[in-house]
Amino acid sequence: MTSGSTSAAVAADQLPGLAMSSPDEAARAARAVLSGAATPVDETYALQALGIVQRERGEVGRALRSVRRGIRVGREHGLGARVTDLEASLGTVLALAGRRRPAFAAFDSALDGAEPAERARVLVRRAAVCFFFQDLDGARRDSHEAAAVLERHDDPAWEARARSNLAGALLGLGRFAEADREFARAQELIESTGERYQATIIVQNRGDCAHRMGDLPRALRLLYDARRRYDELGVVPPEVVRDLAVVQLAAGLTEDAAGTADELVAVLDGARDSALRRSDGFIAAAIVHLAAGNPSRAADLARKAARSSRRQGHDDAERHARVVVLRAQAEAGAVTKRHARAAAALAAELTDRYASERLDALVLAGRLASATGLQELAGEALRTAAAGRRGRGSALRRATGWYAQALLAESAGDRRAMLRACGRGLDVLDTHALSLGATELRARATVHGSDLAALATRRVAVDGTARELLRWTERWRGTLHSLPWPAARHDAELAAELGRLRAVGSLIGSHADEAERRRIEERIRRHVHGRETAGPRTTRRRLDVGELLDALGDRTLVSIVGLRGGRFHAVVARGGRLKHVVAGDSGAALDEVEYAKFALRGAAVAADAVAGVLLAAAEPGLARLQETMLGPVVRELGDGPVVLVPPSTMQSVPWGALPALRDRDVTVAPSATAWLRARTSTPPPDRSVALIAGADLASSGAEVGVLAGVYTDATVLTGDDATADAALAALDGSWLAHIGAHGRYRGDNPMFSSLELADGPLTVFDIERLQSPPYRLLLTACESGVGSPTGADELLGLTTSLSALGTAGLLATVVPVSDAASVDLSLVVHERLRTGDDLGAALLAARRAAAGARDRATAWSFLALGGA
Helix, strand or coil: CCCCCCHHHCCHHHHHHHHHHCHHHHHHHHHHHHHCCCCHHHHHHHHHHHHHHHHHCCCHHHHHHHHHHHHHHHHHCCCHHHHHHHHHHHHHHHHHCCCHHHHHHHHHHHHCCCCHHHHHHHHHHHHHHHHHCCCHHHHHHHHHHHHHHHHHCCCHHHHHHHHHHHHHHHHHCCCHHHHHHHHHHHHHHHHHHCCHHHHHHHHHHHHHHHHHCCCHHHHHHHHHHHHHHHHHHCCCCHHHHHHHHHHHHHCCCHHHHHHHHHHHHHHHHCCCCCHHHHHHHHHHHHHHHHHCCCHHHHHHHHHHHHHHHHHHCCHHHHHHHHHHHHHHHHHCCCCCHHHHHHHHHHHHHCCCCCCHHHHHHHHHHHHHHHHCCCHHHHHHHHHHHHHHHCCCCCHHHHHHHHHHHHHHHHHCCCHHHHHHHHHHHHHHHHHHHHCECCHHHHHHHHHHHHHHHHHHHHHHHHHCCHHHHHHHHHHHCCHHHHCCCCCCCCCHHHHHHHHHHHHHHCCCCCHHHHHHHHHHHHHHHHHHHCCECCCCCCCCCCCCHHHHHHHHCCCEEEEEEECCCCEEEEEEEECCEEEEEEEEEHHHHHHHHHHHHHHHHHHHHCCHHHHHHHHHHHHHHHHHHHHHHCHHHHHHCCCCCEEEECCHHHCCCCHHHCCCCCCCCEEECCCHHHHHHHHHCCCCCCCCEEEEECCCCCCCCCHHHHHHHHCCCCEEECHHHCCHHHHHHHHCCCCEEEEECCEECCCCCHHHCEEEECCEEEEHHHHCCCCCCCCEEEECCCCCCCCEEECCCEEECHHHHHHHHCCCEEEEECCCCCHHHHHHHHHHHHHHHHCCCCHHHHHHHHHHHCCCHHHHHHHHCEEEEECC
């Protein structure tokens, strides 16, 4: 029945079911029944439906009056079965009012003398109330009995409800695999009845179960499906929005989760839902905003949840809300003994043994107690939390347990045990990352290891050797390059959606086209997020320091790490030795980077006279940036080539513009491990060359025509021939590729950063479909070297995906540059590559050949990435 149906078309006995899926329509239809000459039995159905609608809107008093009136009508007319059903509804309403004893008394009355099938339906609802009051064993027993009876009576709709409740109880008891099986059976049953709304609820519950099992791709896939189904039904309950926000947060999709959380708050503020429903929603939204760096917003939402829970007597929900308030206050700097004791007390009172909030409360209590000198309390809280590192639960839960173990060891002064616990926690997160089939999720999920990585790195930066600091920096840096690449090459659905995106991209110009583009992009993201890893699971590629030192030869590698609220630390590897050097204040760097890029951006497209003035004005800032990032490292660089491994936030620094590096062979890598892999990779035996230009040779890719005369056997794609599919075919397995096309960096969604070809954008998702990426790739597209820092220390963007896929050398820019100057630079670079230089040496030659200020600014704006 759609929301547009007339209430007269609804049979009275359908009204209670309609009250859950279309409450407004059910209320109108029920009132129409009650205002007419209704039979007593129809009157009971109408009153029951009204009671359900009022219950869901939080109007508990009115709901009680409606249901009790229905019971009176049923008793007056001897409608025993209807009285039984209504007494069960009364029990549910009383439970939502927090009146436990009267609620169970109502269920006892309903069960007294009920026939087996009626009894089973009452048990289904009593099980839900048992779950509500955290009596999980009671919920399991009632649901199990009800399911067996309803199966014998061939009542698939109610059996599905019973099995769904049973699955919920098993989920709460930590028996995840059993819960998953019961949910699957419940969905099968309810789908057979055609009850789309109930089927959608079960899909949503299966998503929650998958989340608790640690299967985030499946959780996202199911919750996206549930959300789509609800939208089609025209009803979006706050629970699905809440669950989706929680799972997006677990997947590291913090920005998405924050948007979903804001939607949830708007839904709850605009609806008259039950107090518990509102509390749960506000708590979830508060947790998301806390992770998104909005502690004041988180505290406000958590306080709202606490007040709502307190008024209705929902003690456990109030405790969860108060924990989030304490976490937000701690994030804002409230670190006192009072806060520590409050966190410990709340953690001890939380009853859900598998809630992450309890574990978070224990860790919070341990950290606050340790910081305020309450060592005994800290030890007790952290020991309890550390138990979560083993046994059942998600990888994120176990990693939190290892973090607690690391804090415990640190407080005991056991450095070795602390570092071992940090390593074990990061190992767990590697396993978690391997379960994710989307590059974006892998990058973003590293955020869950930030505390572990920071704890270990801070320690070795203070009292460790240079070798230890390098190993620990590499342990959590460049995860995308250290794990096997997710398989996306044979994803037909993805390929089709990318084709649609290109088609609509070529028509962009109207509001409708732009809206369609956004819809397609969202479908692509949801599809990819729900993709599971195919193939065998392997382990992270670890750095062999000895192999690195051997491979460097006369090169100097500088690995830079910025500690939170501290200074940049660098490990310099040269001549078979490692040295630890401390540089400048990390807090000042980003402003200097933005100013340097601003100056280069202007100079690269200006006339020479203006470009010279801009570059001269930028010199003091470039010198400050060098001192901040490198400081004394400059004196350790030697005379040979330099390999820089900066933090992800600093990779797009115009390194070639820094005074000490302008006349050096400089390459940049996301990690030492990634550089070593690229440097030691084997070029393809077939030295094929691909030259690709965008559709407008007048403004981009003009060098391709010249290069085609140099590489006479190259695959050349220009004009209408330079389509995405043709470009991918040419790039696949090539020894050298050059793309001259307009580039578009998408800071809002880096996986959609693209190169503009004849038939539309070639995105990062397209690049990931390559069977074998080009060995070397030159990109003269504007900002092609820019990526979005995410997770612990990862980048998302075109060059990141290419290098992680296996491209050994890349040339790209960090700012928009002059097309004409890019042509001259490209020709010099290709000339040197053909004589045997690698990209770093070739780019140095181009910097030296730059005659005018504009050419110099253009050359300074390019980076050589990788090791080839």
